[in-house]
Amino acid sequence: MRHLSLILFLLLFCYPFLASNTYAEIEIEIVGTEEGGGDAEGSSGQPIAIVPFGGIERPPQDIAQIVTNDLYHSGRFAPMPVATLPEQPSQASQVHFPVWQQAGIPHLVIGRVQSSATGDYTVEFQLFDINTGSQILGLSYNANLNNLRQVAHQISDQIYKALTGERGVFGTQIVYVVVQKMGKQKQYVLYLADADGANPRTMLRSSEPILSPTWSPDGQRVAYVTYDPILSAKGLRDKQMAVYVQDIRTGKRNRVSIGRGIHGAPAWSPDGTKMALTISQNGNPDVHILDLQTGNLTQLTNDKAVDTEPDWSPDGQSMVFTSDRSGQPQIYRMSTAGSNIQRVTFQGSYNARARFSPDGRKITLLHNGGGGYQIAVMDLDNNRINVLSRTSLDESPSFAPNGSMIIYGTGASLAAVSIDGRVHQRLSVELGKEVREPAWSPFTE
Amino acid sequence: MKKLPRYLILTLMAMTLAVAGCSSKGKTKPGDEVGGPGSGLAAGGAGTEEGGDGTGRPGEGAVGAIPTERVVYFDYDKSDVRNDARAVLEAHAAYLQSHPVSIRLEGHADERGSREYNLALGERRAESVKRALVIMGVTESLMNTLSYGEEHPIDPGHNETSWQINRRVEIIYP
Known part of the structure; x- marks a missing residue:
């Protein structure tokens, strides 16, 4: 087994509304991975594109970022840096599959956060199989300020389950x-x-x-x-x-x-x-x-x-x-x-x-x-x-x-x-x- | 715990002096090699009233005082009382027979291994000391045991020198 240590370094960002105990927050850092079988890149997991969510400006939680961190920390996925994405669609109609196929990315996640008149939120996401150009998963969640992070973890769980067949632990x-x-x-x-x-x-x-x-x-x-x-x-x-x-x-x-x-x-x-x-x-x-x-x-x-x-x-x-x-x-x-x-x-x-x-x-x-x-x-x-x-x-x-x-x-x-x-x-x-x-x-x- | 550091510092200072006086190493190490001087010193602290044999040192052990050496040490993953602890325990046994007060025997382990197993090990060490003191004539009901496992090391280092100081039972007087 080849050892590829210190590939990536990622810190969790801070969550302003949880100010009470942020000093005790745990920082997670992937300190090394070893090549498993079948990784196209020989890196820390299968590539996936998670596009920043559309909808309202500056939602209280960056859903795509949380999902990115979750999937990255599982060690099973290598989310692409946002800057390298060929396009940033937030609706299915905006996705150009050939562009993604050319980038060699097997799976794509897009989504939207909408706010309602009552101050709550609706979060929607879709997971696509780039090679076939088809949707694997599409779900919608009602959320409020307090459980928006939890909804992001549920989305991570859904994606993880759909692509690995195993239940995710991001919501635990x-x-x-x-x-x-x-x-x-x-x-x-x-x-x-x-x-x-x-x-x-x-x-x-x-x-x-x-x-x-x-x-x-x-x-x-x-x-x-x-x-x-x-x-x-x-x-x-x-x-x-x-x-x-x-x-x-x-x-x-x-x-x-x-x-x-x-x-x-x-x-x-x-x-x-x-x-x-x-x-x-x-x-x-x-x-x-x-x-x-x-x-x-x-x-x-x-x-x-x-x-x-x-x-x-x-x-x-x-x-x-x-x-x-x-x-x-x-x-x-x-x-x-x-x-x-x-x-x-x-x-x-x-x-x-x-x-x-x-x-x-x-x-x-x-x-x-x-x-x-x-x-x-x-x-x-x-x-x-x-x-x-x-x-x-x-x-x-x-x-x-x-x-x-x-x-x-x-x-x-x-x-x-x-x-x-x-x-x-x-x-x-x-x-x-x-x-x-x-x-x-x-x-x- | 709050009362510990004062006498421990005294103890360690005393032992350092003792070791420095008869060894070229000049390092505090309550292992077998310094067991001689360490226990001699402890006996001296207590042997002033009951059958004092002339090992008392200046500045220590006013008549009937609680023995100054209140820690005994253990080997790795062992809970049997070592020979070099005998003199220390005999001094306490003598004191407790003439001054029957309640004491607590606090067991400790070094940091290696699992916390709960180390709690059990600390408890076993405290129980060993208790049994030894009972044999030496101390009333069993005067002694409580409590284990802190690896929670309260004397020396925070991560090497054998630190670990052997941390594997111990402390005799706590009210």
């Missing part, structure tokens, strides 16, 4: 933790943002660590771990670990677990009714299941080793977790009753923090096979481990809901890599801050 969201030193203290902020890093919103700010954010399967809530102050009778200002569930819309949060020792590593069951947790009731960390409706706690593992970082298989039948019962951390699988425990990883001295792919056929994990702590994917059919990251202090991998990408933490920034290892992106916040523990949301309707 991510959560992540930003850590900043404030004198001797650290400040931890849990953010929720669009999958492209735009529109960051603060979910929680704390001087105590915020750890292990994870999505509920319906995409409406996020569980995380933090430390709560406890006033003890003996005058010692004590702290205990606590697991919270927070609603992303209302911001309302509930503490679901607290106590001495470890209370952490939350993972939702696929039906959302239960949560796997690591709790060290008798001084030893073991995997437990908390019934979120009844509050009943069931202990699953019972070994004198560390058992932690559970994740449910998408079918709800089994669980993977990290255990050092062999002397070093490795991934194990068991039934959700805690029976039939089997070791899954045998390659490498350190395998931890496994997460199932959306189809349940792979896991992504933190792997050390001699090259440092790297993100890898393991195919559960043949137990083959494929290292995807190129750095050596990586952690916290999380699958995109379509399984196409993995987002993870590396040093002080986040990174994303396509599941085939071909496209690498770096997502960073401003200097002096550390961003970590990304979790990609599931699909929501």
Whole structure:
């Protein structure tokens, strides 16, 4: 595989109406791609022309630009620079197919934004197959100021689906933790943002660590771990670990677990009714299941080793977790009753923090096979481990809901890599801050 | 966390002095090689009242004072108490037997690997220290454990020198 690094450099532009938290905005940069099969240009994806949308002057969001960024960041497309487009039609009647055929571009996107008397917007777009001169897709959306960006992501999703056959993730969201030193203290902020890093919103700010954010399967809530102050009778200002569930819309949060020792590593069951947790009731960390409706706690593992970082298989039948019962951390699988425990990883001295792919056929994990702590994917059919990251202090991998990408933490920034290892992106916040523990949301309707 | 830096700085300064005095390296490194001087110093801080064996140093350990060395270190991915931690823990055990106060054992890990596994590792380290202190005669109910995993490194560096300072349990007095 040939390596064509540092081909392109693209920054997301700023969105003026989201002024509240723009300082924590993530910048996405594609840092390298490797040639895949069949790319005409041998570059980072198939060429596509996305013409600036017509209609009203200066709409509040540049729809074509957002779609361009989305498709570019997927690694599957190479949108043409606007300056090189042979013409800039906004209506089907204005498209001259021979001109585009001559430019060698297989697909063309045009569109329009119209405003209505009530101050809302109508967004229309069409996707054309240049070679046949036919329309592949044409859709119209009603939008308002607040969801115009979301409509742009939906258009990206439609184009992506039509041309790759795979569902797009441009309309999904991510959560992540930003850590900043404030004198001797650290400040931890849990953010929720669009999958492209735009529109960051603060979910929680704390001087105590915020750890292990994870999505509920319906995409409406996020569980995380933090430390709560406890006033003890003996005058010692004590702290205990606590697991919270927070609603992303209302911001309302509930503490679901607290106590001495470890209370952490939350993972939702696929039906959302239960949560796997690591709790060290008798001084030893073991995997437990908390019934979120009844509050009943069931202990699953019972070994004198560390058992932690559970994740449910998408079918709800089994669980993977990290255990050092062999002397070093490795991934194990068991039934959700805690029976039939089997070791899954045998390659490498350190395998931890496994997460199932959306189809349940792979896991992504933190792997050390001699090259440092790297993100890898393991195919559960043949137990083959494929290292995807190129750095050596990586952690916290999380699958995109379509399984196409993995987002993870590396040093002080986040990174994303396509599941085939071909496209690498770096997502960073401003200097002096550390961003970590990304979790990609599931699909929501 | 807020109270940490003051005594840690003292500790590190003391250890630097100790190391500088008997080693040509002149580098603070709580690994095995400086375990001797580090633990000797700690024992000195505490050994003033209960069976003091003459290792006390000037300016340290007023009678019945809390031992000044309040950190013990661990090997990579290990939670068993090292031999060089024994003297430090014995000093605390002696103090706690004559001054039964509640303490917190705070476990920490270095930055490598996954955060949740490191939390578990920090917890295991704190539990090991607790068990050692129980064997040395400290009442179990006086000790709480809390793990911060890799969240609060002493040394922010990304190399073994930093990592071995960060793999630790801190003994926190009220």
